[in-house]
Amino acid sequence: MALLDRSEWYDIARATQWTFQYVPEEEIFPEGHSGSEGISNEVWSTYDEPYKVTYREYVDVQRQKDSGVYSVKAALDRLDMYAKADPGWISILKLHYGAVSTVEYAAALQESRYVRWSKAPGMRNMATFGMLDEIRHAQAQLFFAHEYVSKDRQFDWSHESMKTQNWGVLAARHFFDDMLMSRDATSTAIMANFAFETGFTNLQFIGLASDASNAGDFTFAKLIQSIQSDEARHAQLGTPLLQILIENGQKDRAQRLIDIALWRSWKIFTILTGIPMDYYVPLEHRESSFKEFMEEWIIDQFARSLNELGLDKPWYWDILIRDLSEHHHGQQLGTWSWRPTLWWSPAAGVSPEERDWLEEKYPGWNKTFGKCWDVLTENLKNGHVEKTIPGTLPVICNMSNLPIVGTPFTHLKDHPWEYGGRLYHFGSEVDRWIFQQDPERYSQHKSLIDRFLSGDIEPADLGGVLAYMGIGVLSEGGGDAHDYSWVDKYRSIEAKVS
Amino acid sequence: MTEAVIDLSPLKTWSHLAKQRRKPSEYEIVSTNLHWHTGSSQPFDVDPEGFMNTWYREYRDNSPVTHPDWDSFRDPDEIVYRSYNMMQDGSETYVDGLLDQFSEEGHDSGLSASWLTTLQELYTPGRYLLHGAQMASGYLVHMAPASTISNCAAFQSADCLRWVSRVAYRTRELAIAHPELGYGETERQMWEQLRAWQGYRELTERALACRDWAESFIAVNVVLKPTIDECYWRAFEVSARRAGDSLCALLTEAALRDSERSRRWTVALTRMMLNEPANVPIIKGWVQKWTPLSDAAIQAYSKSLPDNPGAAEAAVERVRAFHQEIGI
Numbered sequence: 001m002a003l004l005d006r007s008e009w010y011d012i013a014r015a016t017q018w019t020f021q022y023v024p025e026e027e028i029f030p031e032g033h034s035g036s037e038g039i040s041n042e043v044w045s046t047y048d049e050p051y052k053v054t055y056r057e058y059v060d061v062q063r064q065k066d067s068g069v070y071s072v073k074a075a076l077d078r079l080d081m082y083a084k085a086d087p088g089w090i091s092i093l094k095l096h097y098g099a100v101s102t103v104e105y106a107a108a109l110q111e112s113r114y115v116r117w118s119k120a121p122g123m124r125n126m127a128t129f130g131m132l133d134e135i136r137h138a139q140a141q142l143f144f145a146h147e148y149v150s151k152d153r154q155f156d157w158s159h160e161s162m163k164t165q166n167w168g169v170l171a172a173r174h175f176f177d178d179m180l181m182s183r184d185a186t187s188t189a190i191m192a193n194f195a196f197e198t199g200f201t202n203l204q205f206i207g208l209a210s211d212a213s214n215a216g217d218f219t220f221a222k223l224i225q226s227i228q229s230d231e232a233r234h235a236q237l238g239t240p241l242l243q244i245l246i247e248n249g250q251k252d253r254a255q256r257l258i259d260i261a262l263w264r265s266w267k268i269f270t271i272l273t274g275i276p277m278d279y280y281v282p283l284e285h286r287e288s289s290f291k292e293f294m295e296e297w298i299i300d301q302f303a304r305s306l307n308e309l310g311l312d313k314p315w316y317w318d319i320l321i322r323d324l325s326e327h328h329h330g331q332q333l334g335t336w337s338w339r340p341t342l343w344w345s346p347a348a349g350v351s352p353e354e355r356d357w358l359e360e361k362y363p364g365w366n367k368t369f370g371k372c373w374d375v376l377t378e379n380l381k382n383g384h385v386e387k388t389i390p391g392t393l394p395v396i397c398n399m400s401n402l403p404i405v406g407t408p409f410t411h412l413k414d415h416p417w418e419y420g421g422r423l424y425h426f427g428s429e430v431d432r433w434i435f436q437q438d439p440e441r442y443s444q445h446k447s448l449i450d451r452f453l454s455g456d457i458e459p460a461d462l463g464g465v466l467a468y469m470g471i472g473v474l475s476e477g478g479g480d481a482h483d484y485s486w487v488d489k490y491r492s493i494e495a496k497v498s
Numbered sequence: 499m500t501e502a503v504i505d506l507s508p509l510k511t512w513s514h515l516a517k518q519r520r521k522p523s524e525y526e527i528v529s530t531n532l533h534w535h536t537g538s539s540q541p542f543d544v545d546p547e548g549f550m551n552t553w554y555r556e557y558r559d560n561s562p563v564t565h566p567d568w569d570s571f572r573d574p575d576e577i578v579y580r581s582y583n584m585m586q587d588g589s590e591t592y593v594d595g596l597l598d599q600f601s602e603e604g605h606d607s608g609l610s611a612s613w614l615t616t617l618q619e620l621y622t623p624g625r626y627l628l629h630g631a632q633m634a635s636g637y638l639v640h641m642a643p644a645s646t647i648s649n650c651a652a653f654q655s656a657d658c659l660r661w662v663s664r665v666a667y668r669t670r671e672l673a674i675a676h677p678e679l680g681y682g683e684t685e686r687q688m689w690e691q692l693r694a695w696q697g698y699r700e701l702t703e704r705a706l707a708c709r710d711w712a713e714s715f716i717a718v719n720v721v722l723k724p725t726i727d728e729c730y731w732r733a734f735e736v737s738a739r740r741a742g743d744s745l746c747a748l749l750t751e752a753a754l755r756d757s758e759r760s761r762r763w764t765v766a767l768t769r770m771m772l773n774e775p776a777n778v779p780i781i782k783g784w785v786q787k788w789t790p791l792s793d794a795a796i797q798a799y800s801k802s803l804p805d806n807p808g809a810a811e812a813a814v815e816r817v818r819a820f821h822q823e824i825g826i
Contacts, residue, residue, distance in 0.1 A: 115636030
């Protein structure tokens with residue numbers, strides 16, 4: 001072949017910066033979109049993406065990747081995994097597709113903002129591929145989820161969720177709108193590509209893929225592994241950007257953006273990944289605990305990336321480490337209890353054997369979270385299902401929009417702050433700190449509880465709240481994934497003892 | 499009073515597609531109604547009066563061009579991600595074949611000195627023009643009010659990168675064959691200083707600065723891209739053939755296949771806009787506003803094209819014909 005090697009012409013394709021003659025530069029790159037202030041165009045043109053790919057290579061490789069994923073799906077559809085799967089696994093699929101599919105589409109819009117607004121020509125080209133990647137992820141996950149709509153109406157949330165006012169969606173939208181959709185291109189790439197994608201997508205797309213394979217859902221495993229291979233490439237968009245900021249006196253800005261994004265990502269992933277990994281995945285198929293994955297990918301690897309760039313660990317590192325053994329357990333108690341508000345049926349994940357596993361992975365679990373489950377289990381054993389469903393609404397954090405939780409009996413508190421004559425509630429000092437960085441940005445947002453109390457939800461009763469959240473409108477709400485069959489194990493133990 | 503009972507039994511497709519009473523295509527399943535930040539006075543849930551919410555309210559939601567249901571737009575080609583890659587991988591394999599064969603034949607060493615100058619002045623600097631279209635298409639992706647429009651714009655932006663890349667590739671090949679001429683080093687200077695490029699440069703810069711999403715679509719898809727097609731590609735191709743540069747001509751034909759696809763959805767979306775009577779004077783006004791920049795770009799560029807008398811008139815005529823096809 002007499003074709004040129006990529007390295008011979010690649011730099012020419014990203015030498016696309018010119019001096020504007022007919023329109024002022026600030027009209028072509030408004031600061032609110034580009035976030036490039038204080039750094040010269042010459043410096044932006046030095047942006048050097050670590051992972052290089054050309055259009056020609058891209059369409060070839062991606063065609064092959066899709067061929068692999070869709071052919072596995074076609075081959076395995078006949079095996080009807082769905083009919084044989086554990087109900088906990090089906091719940092993972094409903095939660096995942098509902099939470100992820102159309103958010104991936106929003107990420108395509110996020111990448112397209114770099115195509116237009118980044119002052120770094122190399123980044124504009126890489127983001128063009130990133131934009132296509134995210135369209136891929138949205139389309140593939142919608143296509144795969146669509147297979148299940150005829151089996152269960154709750155899969156309709158894969159397409160509709162983000163348009164609803166479900167409490168989980170309010171939390172997700174507040175997070176993604178803050179991080180992906182409403183900041184300038186430079187800040188967004190640091191928060192979304194560096195802080196979020198290099199760390200957290202590994203959890204969902206690699207960690208969960210192991211569990212999926214173990215559980216026999218090879219279609220899902222293949223799909224999300226393939227997605228992660230794209231993420232691993234375009235996540236690298238943020239790193240050269242960070243280097244430019246640090247070398248040009250904007251280290252503090254970079255650090256603050258990372259500190260905000262990492263914490264906010266952590267909170268949302270406790271629901272999306274933490275709960276499924278430690279409670280929904282059938283015990284025999286679990287690869288590692290959520291905490292172990294977090295320790296590998298965030299506490300070790302992400303911290304190492306920060307160090308290599310000359311950045312610091314976020315100031316709240318100790319709080320994060322404590323939270324690894326706490327937050328998602330609290331959210332599991334909450335989501336399972338308020339199961340009628342979900343578009344999936346949560347698995348309790350607290351059969352005797354599962355509790356042994358939880359105690360092994362999280363020493364002390366039985367004495368804290370376990371005691372709450374003792375009460376719930378006791379009520380179920382006695383046939384009082386109604387006593388396991390709260391009749392009131394929880395206190396919700398005005399940053400994460402998740403219920404304020406902690407470790408029962410040891411650590412559970414609100415971190416309030418008054419601003420503009422209104423009292424705000426926060427699940428941690430970090431959530432409050434994020435709010436304080438830019439109160440105007442967050443102060444007008446209403447949590448589900450704020451909406452309820454201010455009369456936005458009518459009728460102001462349980463039925464009204466459920467309908468407001470799309471429950472009974474888009475689909476039925478959730479129940480216990482295993483229809484409480486796990487309680488029988490406790491009854492058997494009791495029968496043997498007596 | 500009886501309460502309406504909502505039937506929540508499983509449907510055969512997404513609830514929003516279930517009404518159409520036929521099996522949805524893969525395109526419909528994966529492309530329709532995906533934007534979740536439309537339809538509210540506050541597109542994003544944070545910073546209600548901040549820069550981004552204000553921008554979207556002003557330049558998307560309050561566009562003078564309106565439609566009751568932007569989500570009803572459909573790409574006539576119904577391209578999805580995986581079909582895009584299959585199609586473009588095939589097209590790129592063809593282009594690789596061309597480049598390989600012409601390289602084997604020593605094509606570049608046989609080009610005349612005067613044609614090499616023309617390539618250096620009027621062809622290789624085109625990557626700036628194409629990159630401008632790539633960026634402007636990226637704007638439409640995040641500003642369009644329907645995902646089916648955003649997707650078309652995304653594939654169009656990627657197509658532009660394709661040709662930025664191929665022009666860069668040719669630039670390097672020509673630099674290797676003729677190292678003394680400065681290929682790969684002079685393009686920015688040509689783009690910024692050569693009179694032939696200034697019309698294109700002005701049109702590109704102004705299209706990039708255009709904020710209203712619908713006007714941006716008209717400026718980019720109805721004016722800028724056809725102006726690139728009819729002059730930078732097609733008029734140049736005529737000169738290339740006459741100069742014996744068959745490779746350039748064949749590459750151009752491949753580029754124009756992408757443009758034809760772009761035009762199909764451009765026609766569909768513009769007609770959708772024109773179907774609303776209130777939009778007609780606005781669209782026509784924008785086309786009138788932007789077309790003189792197109793004419794000027796074509797005139798300035800064509801003057802320098804060798805062996806191609808009447809190139810400017812023909813290109814202007816073809817852009818006009820496209821506008822007539824749309825109904826403007």
